[in-house]
Amino acid sequence: MNSIRKTDAAEAVVFDLAAEKLRQLNAALQALGPGSNTTAWRILNPRGEHAIAVGVTAPVSVRIDGPVGYYCGGMNDGAAITINGNAGPGVAENMMSGSVHVRGDASQAAGATAHGGLLVIDGNAAARCGISMKGVDIVVKGGVGHMSGFMAQSGNLVICGDAGEALGDSLYEAKIFLRGTVASLGADCEEKPMTPADRALLETLLLRADCDVDPAGFRLYGSARKLYHFHVDNAGAY
Amino acid sequence: MCGIAGLFLKNRALEPELGAMTAIMLNVLTGRGPDSAGFAVYGDSIPDTVKLTLRADRKFDFGACAGALGVTVTIRDDHAVLSVPITRATEIRAALGRDFPEVTAVAVGTRMELFKGVGLPADVASRFGLATMSGSHAIGHTRMATESAVTIAGAHPFSTGPDQCLVHNGSLSNHNDMRRRLIREDMTFQTQNDSEVAAGFLSWRLREGARLDEALRDALDALDGFYTFVVGTETGFGVLRDPVACKPAVMAETEDYVAFGSEYRALADLPGIGNAHLFEPEPGRVYFWERPVESIH
Numbered sequence: 230m231n232s233i234r235k236t237d238a239a240e241a242v243v244f245d246l247a248a249e250k251l252r253q254l255n256a257a258l259q260a261l262g263p264g265s266n267t268t269a270w271r272i273l274n275p276r277g278e279h280a281i282a283v284g285v286t287a288p289v290s291v292r293i294d295g296p297v298g299y300y301c302g303g304m305n306d307g308a309a310i311t312i313n314g315n316a317g318p319g320v321a322e323n324m325m326s327g328s329v330h331v332r333g334d335a336s337q338a339a340g341a342t343a344h345g346g347l348l349v350i351d352g353n354a355a356a357r358c359g360i361s362m363k364g365v366d367i368v369v370k371g372g373v374g375h376m377s378g379f380m381a382q383s384g385n386l387v388i389c390g391d392a393g394e395a396l397g398d399s400l401y402e403a404k405i406f407l408r409g410t411v412a413s414l415g416a417d418c419e420e421k422p423m424t425p426a427d428r429a430l431l432e433t434l435l436l437r438a439d440c441d442v443d444p445a446g447f448r449l450y451g452s453a454r455k456l457y458h459f460h461v462d463n464a465g466a467y
Numbered sequence: 468m469c470g471i472a473g474l475f476l477k478n479r480a481l482e483p484e485l486g487a488m489t490a491i492m493l494n495v496l497t498g499r500g501p502d503s504a505g506f507a508v509y510g511d512s513i514p515d516t517v518k519l520t521l522r523a524d525r526k527f528d529f530g531a532c533a534g535a536l537g538v539t540v541t542i543r544d545d546h547a548v549l550s551v552p553i554t555r556a557t558e559i560r561a562a563l564g565r566d567f568p569e570v571t572a573v574a575v576g577t578r579m580e581l582f583k584g585v586g587l588p589a590d591v592a593s594r595f596g597l598a599t600m601s602g603s604h605a606i607g608h609t610r611m612a613t614e615s616a617v618t619i620a621g622a623h624p625f626s627t628g629p630d631q632c633l634v635h636n637g638s639l640s641n642h643n644d645m646r647r648r649l650i651r652e653d654m655t656f657q658t659q660n661d662s663e664v665a666a667g668f669l670s671w672r673l674r675e676g677a678r679l680d681e682a683l684r685d686a687l688d689a690l691d692g693f694y695t696f697v698v699g700t701e702t703g704f705g706v707l708r709d710p711v712a713c714k715p716a717v718m719a720e721t722e723d724y725v726a727f728g729s730e731y732r733a734l735a736d737l738p739g740i741g742n743a744h745l746f747e748p749e750p751g752r753v754y755f756w757e758r759p760v761e762s763i764h
Contacts, residue, residue, distance in 0.1 A: 277731030296745065297729045315745050317731060318715060334573055336715065355747050356712055374712075375750065 241269035242465075251278050261287035273281065275301075277317065282310055288327070302329040305346060321348045324365055337374065340367045342385070349438045359386045362403055368438035378405050380417065387434050389442050395455065397450050405450040406431050414450070421451040421458065468611035468634040470496025470588075471716075472695040473727035475604040475704035475738075475756050481723055482736075486600030492726075492733045493588040493597075495608045499729055500609030501707050503622035504591040507699055510602035512577040518627075519549040520573040520581045522619065532567055544594040546573065552762075556753040563759040571657075573582050576630030578602070579684070583622035602700025603758060606699045608634035615660055617749035625663040627654065628670030635662035636714045636729060665690055669698060680755040683707045687751055697727050712750035713754050716724040722737035725756050 244254050254272065261267065262357035272293045275281055282291045285308040293301070296314035306325040311332065317335045321329035324343040328353030331339075333350035337360055341357070348399040350358075350367075359367050364384045372390030379395070379404035391409035396416020404427065405418075423431075431444045470740040472492035476482060486508060493504055520546055523529065529547035534538035535579045536559050541548045553558050556575075563570055565622055574581035588609045592598065608623035615621045624632040639645075642661035645668060651654070654667045668689060671692065672682035683705050687695070695714040698705045708716055719734045721743045730735045731745070748754050 276735040277733075296735075298730055300731055315717075315731065317717075333745070334747065336717075337712070356750065375710075 241271040241290075243271045243273065245273040246276065246278060249372050251281065253277075255280070255283060256463050258282055258285045258287075258289070258291065258392040261285070261289055261378070263287055265289065275314070278316070282308070285310070285327075294346075298383035305329060309412070316350075320350075321346070321365075324348065330454075334371070337368075337371075343367075345384075347437055349440075352379060353390065359384075359403070362386065364436070366434055368434055370440055371441075374410060375412070376415070378403060378418075380383055381405070385430065385434055387431065387438070387440075387447075389440065398454075400450075400452040402452060404430070405433070406447045407450060408447045417453045417456045418450055421449045423447070423449045468613075470499035470609040470729045470733065471634050471636050471695065471697050471727060472496060472607045472609075472733050473605070473634075473699075473704065473706070473731075473760075475725040476723065477725070477758075478723035479603075481721045482603060483601045484523045485605050486596075487603045488737060489600075489605040489607055490589075490592040490597045491736050492590055492728060493609055495531050495733045495735070496609045496729060497588050500611045501587055503583065503610045503619070504588035504608065504613050505581070505610075505622045505624055505634075506592070506595075506597060506605055506607035507574070507579050507581040507624045507626070508597070508600045508602045508605045509630070509699060510580060510702065511576045513550060516550050516552045517553055517575060517577055518580055519556075519560070519563075519575050520579075521546075521547050521549065521552055522573050523569050527569060529628075531747045535566070536562060542578065543582060543596055545584070546595065558717075574626035574632065576626075576701065579626070579630045579694070579699070580631060581624060581626055581632060583624070584619055585617060585622065587634055591643035600696050604699055604704050606632055606697050606704075608636075613638065620658045623662060623668040624699075625660070627656070627663065627666040628673060629672050631666070631699070633662065633669060633672065633696055633698045635665055635694055635696055637692060637694035637709070639665060639690055639694065641691040645689065661692070663708075664697060664720040665694065666698075673700070677759075679703045679705050680753050681753065683753040687753075695729075702759075703755060705753040705756075706748050708748055708750050708752075710751035714736045716748050717745065718748055718754070719745050 237267040240462045241403045270291045275295045279296040283303040286306045288307045291310045295456040298317040301317045302310040302321045307327040307328045313328045315333035316331045316335045322341040322385045326344040326345045328347040331350045335350045335354045338357045340348040341360045343364045348367045349371045353371035358373040358377040360379045362381045368387040374394035378397040387406045392411040394412040395415035395419030539550045547651040584591040623634040626632045639661040669682045696707045
């Protein structure tokens with residue numbers, strides 16, 4: 230199980246995107262094998278470029294110093310990626326394993342469709358955080374925008390701040406832990422009783438995210454499971 | 468797609484750099500909008516004078532036109548800015564319509580000049596000399612046409628009132644109905660473009676006495692569709708995203724400026740960006756900055 234790993238910058242490979250091309254960086258990262266000795270990478274001058282450090286399959290540490298654009302860390306499968314800045318839309322989209330840590334705010338659709346791994350956002354996430362998530366664990370230390378957890382299938386979304394409108398709309402079996410207020414719940418999302426197992430899961434998630442917040446303040450939301458099957462009362466709508 | 472760049476200066480020392488900074492921002496946004504580009508710049512005003520920004524075929528002799536009208540002119544590629552004494556503004560606009568039907572009136576204002584053209588943003592900016600322009604705020608747009616043809620008429624910004632302009636990323640679904648309603652309110656439109664209707668709506672609200680922030684709030688109820696708007700007035704700069712907020716937006720604020728970019732990339736070269744307050748404007752929330760009138764020339 231991944232937690233946030235610290236990158237030792239002293240021994241890192243430094244890649245300056247002001248001097249070298251993004252395609253070279255991604256090709257180098259994607260070529261790393263499981264036994265690679267270059268286990269720590271530091272990327273300078275990202276300047277909001279898109280698709281930085283996507284598709285990495287080796288268990289290396291990648292630290293990006295500055296704001297990134299669309300899809301940073303997308304499809305990550307094993308790397309520990311830290312963004313020292315804000316992230317654009319779709320950060321860690323479709324992550325399989327590993328971790329992505331945004332040390333600022335994330336734009337919309339953070340962690341979209343991600344199957345595994347840990348996404349930690351120190352600031353706020355915008356709309357549609359965890360949309361269609363399929364097993365990822367997401368911890369947002371701030372709040373999330375509207376339609377977060379839309380059609381979330383499995384995994385856990387922990388929100389330490391407030392949630393916007395239509396939280397968990399058309400939710401499947403993902404769990405949403407919310408500490409702050411929610412503007413409105415989406416269709417088929419309801420508050421659930423927090424079992425001791427849920428509480429233990431939440432404590433583990435907060436610990437893995439290095440998040441010093443009291444688990445006692447959270448509520449749990451899940452699927453009411455009323456949209457799973459066709460209901461004959463709705464026949465007239467078709 | 469489409470890209471938006473907006474810059475509103477708080478520190479007057481940066482005013483000579485306004486055009487250069489805006490040109491860099493627009494160039495970065497080429498990938499979001501390579502079809503056409505445009506920008507409005509709020510520069511110095513001259514007492515008792517209005518600026519008329521005009522457009523015509525490149526062969527048109529704006530110098531002779533200005534001479535015939537007895538006014539001064541600054542020609543920039545296929546656009547020209549006439550400096551017209553305020554007492555003669557109505558007369559000269561009528562004369563332009565009557566004697567120079569090949570000329571299109573692009574914008575009018577005491578401070579705003581507005582230029583747009585088909586082509587890559589860098590080419591459009593360089594044709595008009597954007598990098599040399601100074602002023603207090605500027606709003607630019609790079610267009611990827613989706614709803615109407617790649618023409619100058621479809622390029623942004625749109626101006627439907629004095630010193631007012633709007634750029635739009637998105638598309639409106641009730642623009643035909645809204646255009647008809649606004650025409651009944653004596654608003655006029657030059658195109659069938661949805662974004663021009665949004666500009667017209669705001670101009671109508673401003674004409675009826677609303678402040679820019681109030682007009683933007685009204686737009687939330689009146690306009691249906693998806694949009695990120697950045698709008699300018701003589702002294703103000705506003706931002707509005709629709710409540711669903713599919714279109715990207717990033718803002719940066721420092722003691723010296725407020726900047727808007729469709730993406731952070733567009734802001735990356737601004738001075739002091741490393742220490743700027745970066746944020747994503749919230750959906751359905753009106754953002755509005757205004758300079759006190761006395762600080763404008």
